[in-house]
Amino acid sequence: MGKYIIKKLILLIITLLITSFVIFLIFELVPGDPAVDKLGTRATPEAVEALRVKWGLDKPFILRYFQFVTSVFTLDFGVSYTYGISVSNLLKEKMVINLFLSVMSLMIVVVVSFPLGVYVAKHTGGLIDKIMIPLNQTAMSIPSFVLGLLITFLFGMVFKLFRPGGYVSYKADFGGFLYFLIFPAVALAIPKIAMCIRLLRGNILEEADKDYSLTAYARGNNTTGLLYRHVLKNAVMPTITFIGMIAADMICSGIVIEQVFSIPGLGQMLISSISTRDFPVVEAEVLMIALFIMVISFITDVIHAILDPRVRI
Amino acid sequence: MLTVKDLKIEFFDHELPEVAVKDVDFTINDGEILGIVGESGSGKSMTAMAIAGLLNRKDLTKSGSIDLDGVDLLNSSRKEIRAIQGNEIGFVFQDPLNSMNPVLKVGPQVEEAMRIRKKSLGLSKEDMKARALELMKSVGLEDAERIYDSYPHQISGGQRQRAMIAAALVLKPKLLICDEPTTALDVTVQKKIIDVLKELNRETGTSILFISHDLSVIKALCDKVVVMKDGLVVEEGSVKEIFENPKNDYTRQLIF
Numbered sequence: 393m394g395k396y397i398i399k400k401l402i403l404l405i406i407t408l409l410i411t412s413f414v415i416f417l418i419f420e421l422v423p424g425d426p427a428v429d430k431l432g433t434r435a436t437p438e439a440v441e442a443l444r445v446k447w448g449l450d451k452p453f454i455l456r457y458f459q460f461v462t463s464v465f466t467l468d469f470g471v472s473y474t475y476g477i478s479v480s481n482l483l484k485e486k487m488v489i490n491l492f493l494s495v496m497s498l499m500i501v502v503v504v505s506f507p508l509g510v511y512v513a514k515h516t517g518g519l520i521d522k523i524m525i526p527l528n529q530t531a532m533s534i535p536s537f538v539l540g541l542l543i544t545f546l547f548g549m550v551f552k553l554f555r556p557g558g559y560v561s562y563k564a565d566f567g568g569f570l571y572f573l574i575f576p577a578v579a580l581a582i583p584k585i586a587m588c589i590r591l592l593r594g595n596i597l598e599e600a601d602k603d604y605s606l607t608a609y610a611r612g613n614n615t616t617g618l619l620y621r622h623v624l625k626n627a628v629m630p631t632i633t634f635i636g637m638i639a640a641d642m643i644c645s646g647i648v649i650e651q652v653f654s655i656p657g658l659g660q661m662l663i664s665s666i667s668t669r670d671f672p673v674v675e676a677e678v679l680m681i682a683l684f685i686m687v688i689s690f691i692t693d694v695i696h697a698i699l700d701p702r703v704r705i
Numbered sequence: 706m707l708t709v710k711d712l713k714i715e716f717f718d719h720e721l722p723e724v725a726v727k728d729v730d731f732t733i734n735d736g737e738i739l740g741i742v743g744e745s746g747s748g749k750s751m752t753a754m755a756i757a758g759l760l761n762r763k764d765l766t767k768s769g770s771i772d773l774d775g776v777d778l779l780n781s782s783r784k785e786i787r788a789i790q791g792n793e794i795g796f797v798f799q800d801p802l803n804s805m806n807p808v809l810k811v812g813p814q815v816e817e818a819m820r821i822r823k824k825s826l827g828l829s830k831e832d833m834k835a836r837a838l839e840l841m842k843s844v845g846l847e848d849a850e851r852i853y854d855s856y857p858h859q860i861s862g863g864q865r866q867r868a869m870i871a872a873a874l875v876l877k878p879k880l881l882i883c884d885e886p887t888t889a890l891d892v893t894v895q896k897k898i899i900d901v902l903k904e905l906n907r908e909t910g911t912s913i914l915f916i917s918h919d920l921s922v923i924k925a926l927c928d929k930v931v932v933m934k935d936g937l938v939v940e941e942g943s944v945k946e947i948f949e950n951p952k953n954d955y956t957r958q959l960i961f
């Protein structure tokens with residue numbers, strides 16, 4: 393087990409190196425000069441050159457890449473071209489917002505879909521199962537941002553459970569911050585919950601049809617015993633892998649959801665910094681997103697190994 | 706001890722009934738080993754599953770009776786059958802890899818029939834482990850302690866099937882049903898498993914219902930044979946009768 397974790401950690405670092413290189417290379421290849429962008433086309437060549445030197449753009453590619461890689465460990469990504477302040481300071485608050493939003497949403501997915509998926513699988517063909525099938529279809533086909541609008545209208549304007557657009561900074565009021573995030577988190581979670589329920593239900597039914605389940609019945613197990621002693625451990629594994637993938641998507645969907653709920657998160661920052669060619673900010677953001685996704689998939693790998701002895705090699 | 710009478714199993718495929726098993730009659734006396742032989746699709750596994758109470762699919766209809774010491778296994782409630790499964794009837798399946806849960810250790814799987822009835826039997830964890838180890842050794846698993854703590858993929862096919870036999874025997878069932886237990890194993894291991902079953906029968910007097918398509922295995926193990934074809938019993942009798950003087954053409958074909 394320890395060996396497996398170390399192997400996965402080394403793999404994570406290698407992936408991070410490759411990803412960082414790709415990210416850096418792409419922004420290197422994007423046409424346009426950030427210095428010209430900043431100063432405007434009428435700036436003198438001397439001024440542009442001076443700015444390039446100041447930002448370190450005159451140095452060779454490999455040297456700058458090396459600086460970028462080391463910055464991952466020191467969390468010092470340089471200075472934003474647009475705002476003139478350090479990128480880490482600029483991103484810190486936004487990272488916190490998105491981290492809380494994604495993690496909260498993932499938690500909602502797990503807490504809701506696991507019990508429901510198990511229940512529906514256990515009572516296949518029952519009333520709830522019959523209701524769930526079309527409901528699931530619907531939930532899966534509505535994009536999160538539409539759900540976000542619906543939630544804003546319903547809970548924000550009709551029931552007045554929160555003030556639409558009234559984002560509360562976590563520095564000012566942490567409880568209020570978490571409360572506000574519940575609504576976008578739910579909007580993000582609903583389609584994923586539907587997918588998880590469907591996946592889990594399918595996997596449980598599939599596992600219950602396998603030979604070892606028949607063996608378990610032949611020993612005198614009832615359906616509940618079979619489900620909890622045998623089937624569940626096997627059936628949750630694809631769902632856990634899937635939740636790892638969802639985590640990646642949470643960040644991307646989150647960018648849209650932020651707009652709907654007017655949350656000053658990573659997404660707005662990302663869009664504005666791409667259009668102004670504020671490369672230190674974009675690179676740092678993309679790298680942080682990649683890191684988040686990798687950490688989540690590392691966690692799902694470890695859970696997988698805990699559940700399945702065949703993986704721990 | 707076990708009497709099967711007029712067993713008929715039909716399943717419905719596209720609204721049309723299709724007969725899987727029909728007019729099956731046989732008895733197994735205490736301490737007897739009965740073999741059912743037939744090609745695939747002859748209904749032999751279906752018969753075994755019906756006896757073990759494992760046929761409760763909705764698309765099946767069953768008629769006739771299966772009587773195990775006064776209990777009708779075909780027409781009892783699920784609850785009554787559950788009390789018998791693993792307790793009075795042990796079942797060993799064909800493929801020992803697929804019939805073990807890959808994510809559970811071997812030991813707990815061997816113990817499971819006891820564990821389900823832990824409360825009514827008043828067994829502690831240590832009792833169950835001791836009983837499991839004792840049985841695993843008795844079926845020829847020398848390093849039972851290691852296997853007890855192994856996962857199914859860490860032990861060999863022969864060891865798995867021995868463990869499955871031990872698992873079927875933990876509660877000293879009256880009847881052990883083996884559905885092609887040696888088919889997935891190689892020939893040398895096959896022989897050892899047959900020896901284990903023979904010895905078990907001699908020492909504990911457990912009746913065995915042994916299903917196979919391999920006549921040589923049946924000949925080596927059983928007292929009585931039932932030959933099935935297309936869901937019907939074509940011939941039955943003692944091993945001696947069947948092998949020395951087969952009456953039915955199909956049986957003759959199988960033997961020669």
